[in-house]
Amino acid sequence: MSEKVRVRFAPSPTGHLHLGGARTALFNWLFARHYKGSFILRIEDTDRTRSTEEFIETIIEGMKWLGLDGDEGPYRQTDRFSIYKSYTDKLLQEGKAYYCYCSPEELEKRRQEALAQAKPQKYDGRCRNLREPIADRIPAVRFMMPQEGETVVVDLIRGKVVFDNVQLDDLIIVRSDGTPTYNFCVVVDDVDMGITHVIRGDDHLNNTPKQIHIYKALGYRIPAFAHLPMILGPDKTRLSKRHGATSVTSYKEMGYLSDAFVNYLVRLGWAHGDQEIFTREELIEYFSLEDVGKSAAVFNPEKLLWLNSQYIKNSPSEKLGEIVMSFLIRGKVIKEDQTLDKAWLSKAIDTLKERSKTLVELADSLRFYIVDDIEYDEKARLKFLHGKNLPYLIGVKEAFTNLDNFIAPEIEKVFVTLVEKHNTKLGNLAQPVRVAITGKAESPGIFEVVEIVGKDKTLKRLEKVIKTIGTQA
């Protein structure tokens, strides 16, 4: 690519950053990084009634979490109204746009009628040739679309898409309150910001011929277009709130690693042979619009979960230790001001990371290592903590009391010795101890668990269990 690539992500702050938006942002970012171009963030907030500061913040927060750093921006369309105004004036003067005095109510009524009669819904152009303003009405400005010939959209993903110009209606570019509208602002901004490639969702494909005519009317070169396939919910309709968690931040809160999330997103509509897991560097190196598919993809939470477990399993425990802290606090495993020994926490995470699919799970699994009083799972307690196993528990407790070098290999020796002494299987010994120490019938390897829980807590828990069984008997 000879010219320097400039792409943008242009969300409207009328909602959270959702999966589809995040994927669009990601592909733009990847494209920019691949070609060593610029990635620009632009907030499309011309609809002042629906845009909020809060959504701008969550979008930026979401982008930050995903590691999609911008080279410019965020620009805001509401800061650029004077620019749009000058272009509107130009179009009006040149007769390429005109005032429309139809009221929203009238337009809505005509739309309903067209719908009822199963006719195409299109503005009829009645204000096109008005000579005089209509009194007591504040007009909107419409762009005059050509009504003959055809428009070809050359799309990097779809190929050539042909539209009949008769289908195009004169869209409103300035509302009667004076604010400019989307289809107009995108064009002005994309030109003004030197955007070379417009990479956006499929839902904009039908807008593209209209925008092309605005480019032409303004006398500008048309950028390259690439329309990404949609991300659908399990029912194969456009992903929306009723499909459950769709905002990027909700995945952060559910304990997903951003790299895993990105890896999942990138594989929706893009592939590089059979490879499933990519580093950020690999993504930047391999990414190409040529490998983007044309068909919509259904969001599959199970695969996301699998990827997350893979990323957790392969992350350094030190790093996981840092991230998991907020989840430990939230899960009330530790107090807000509590600190944990980092090396110790890493060891604990070592044992848990290949059995945790999310950070929420990891934090929860960490609980028995950290807290003083553990809870016992009722089923596990009934099954393993009873009189029959009392000799085992007492034997382990006594051996542990005399064990000074409280490390896994030594702990294992204790078990081996006792297994021989009682002429039983390791499982028969390990399970009661496991329940006594962790409260559950499932845990990481018992020797490691005992070492990490530590001699002090281990003995206390064993004593408590032995005492309880004793009283019951």
Add this chain to the structure above:
RNA sequence: GGUCCCAUCGUCUAGAGGCCUAGGACGUAGCCCUCUCAAGGCUAAGACACGGGUUCGAAUCCCGUUGGGACCGCCA
């Protein structure tokens, strides 16, 4: 209703006319490993929507049908 887009296992996908008896991944089932639970390994079931062409040869190219989706706002 109009316009446009799309079509390979349940899902994400590989596939650029012969490498296809259609490959991988998630999920599902079974087995192995094993102190439990995982992780890991192995195995299995599972798809070219349909109908016509073109071609010696089609998942792949063309046409049609069907199905799905998006858009048709003084939203973006």
